[in-house]
Amino acid sequence: MKTLSENRCFGGTQGVYSHTxxxxxxxxxxxxxxxxxxTGAVLWYLSGLTCTHENAMTKAGLQGWAANAGLSLVFPDTSPRGESVPDDDDYAMGQGAGFYVDASQGEWARHFxxxxxxxxxxPEVVFTAFDLDDTRQxxxxxxxGGHGALTLALKEPTRYRSVSALAPICNPSASDWGTPQxxxxxxxxxxxxxTVLLTDGAHLPPALIDTGTSDQFYDKLGxxxxAAALAETKSEATLNLRRGYDHSYFFVSTFAxxxxxxxAEHLA
Structure with a gap:
């Protein structure tokens, strides 16, 4: 692992690192x-389409609240990158749009x-390099990134104690933000x-979801x-529809x- 930068931030350290x-x-x-x-507890933040590791790190304002709670934050990139990595003219496909899945088809399978x-x-890199608790994630x-958080929590029920999502793509197999990609x-x-994973019986850890009622992409989110799947399965989840809020980072920073x-409550 290579240290690219480290800066003092809310009494702690905001670092940027690279690794193979x-x-x-x-x-x-x-x-x-x-x-x-x-405290050793770790919160993974997954960003959205076109983002890098940097977007939430510089726009969401999470560090101040995390410092008060003693939570460490990890901001991964959204896809592999480089000249040899496949890409697409559609911003919702290729570099910056990995959808947090393991690709098995065509040219995507090698790197995505x-x-x-x-x-x-x-996680292997993070928990080796930093003194953090892998039982409190x-x-x-x-x-x-909300899609990624929900699906990975459903697929890895023993890894994450809690999951949350802001304006998540949560029914991608019924949306053009998901089906083609x-x-x-x-x-x-x-x-x-x-939605499908939950309906089919996957377990969701304690969950919090916020979506704005004025989200310009609301029809793509599902x-x-x-919400119907949460009700049907009686999941331990709170879903809030926030009146007047859109899809921007102003929405994210408001509810961060x-x-x-x-x-912090579930990782204590």
């Missing part, structure tokens, strides 16, 4: 905020192994759909279908304190 990933076969970059009085990267490869994310990557969109507090 066995999962993606590329160099990957991630951010990690460690508060001054870290983001599920393995987030759940195996990067939560996961959150925005938009495509997950078909191209895996051939099986429904296998990576939080919020109503996911609620999400950090939620995870």
């Amino acid at each position: 990933s066995d999962a993606t076969g590329t160099q990957m970059t991630f951010g990690l905020f460690k508060p001054e009085h870290a 192994q983001m599920e393995s990267y987030i759940t195996k490869d990067l 939560g996961i959150t994310g925005h938009s495509m 997950l078909t191209a990557y895996t051939g099986r969109p429904a296998s990576h759909d939080a 919020t109503a279908a996911f 304190p609620d999400h950090v507090a939620f995870h």
Whole structure:
């Protein structure tokens, strides 16, 4: 692992690091905020389409709230990158749009192994390099990252004690923010759909979901279908429809304190 930068932040340290990933076969970059009085608990933040590790790190304002709670934050990238890595003219496909799945189809299969990267490869690096507690992990994310947080929590029920999502894509097999991409990557969109996974019996840890009623992409998110699945399965989850809020980072930063507090409670 190579240190790219480290800066004082809310009494702790906001670092940016790179490493060679066995999962993606590329160099990957991630951010990690460690508060001054870290409890050892870790919250993974997954960003949305077109983002890098840097977006939430600089826009969401999570570090101040995490410092108060003693939570360390990890900000992974959203896909592998590099000249040898496949890409697409569609912003919702290719670099910056890994959808947090392991690709098995065509040219994508070589590098786009983001599920393995987030759940195996990067944790091994993080828990080796930093004094953190791998038994106290939560996961959150925005938009495509919310999709990733929900699906990875459903697939890895013993890894994460808590999950939250802001404006998540939560029914991608019924949306053009999911069906084309997950078909191209895996051939099986429904296998990576939080609504389908939940309905089919996967266990969701304690969950908090916030979505704005004025979200310009609301029709792509599948919020109503996911709400119905939560009700049907009697899951331990709170879903809030926030009146007048859109899809931007202003929405994320507004409700970041609620999400950090939620995870701090479950990771104590």
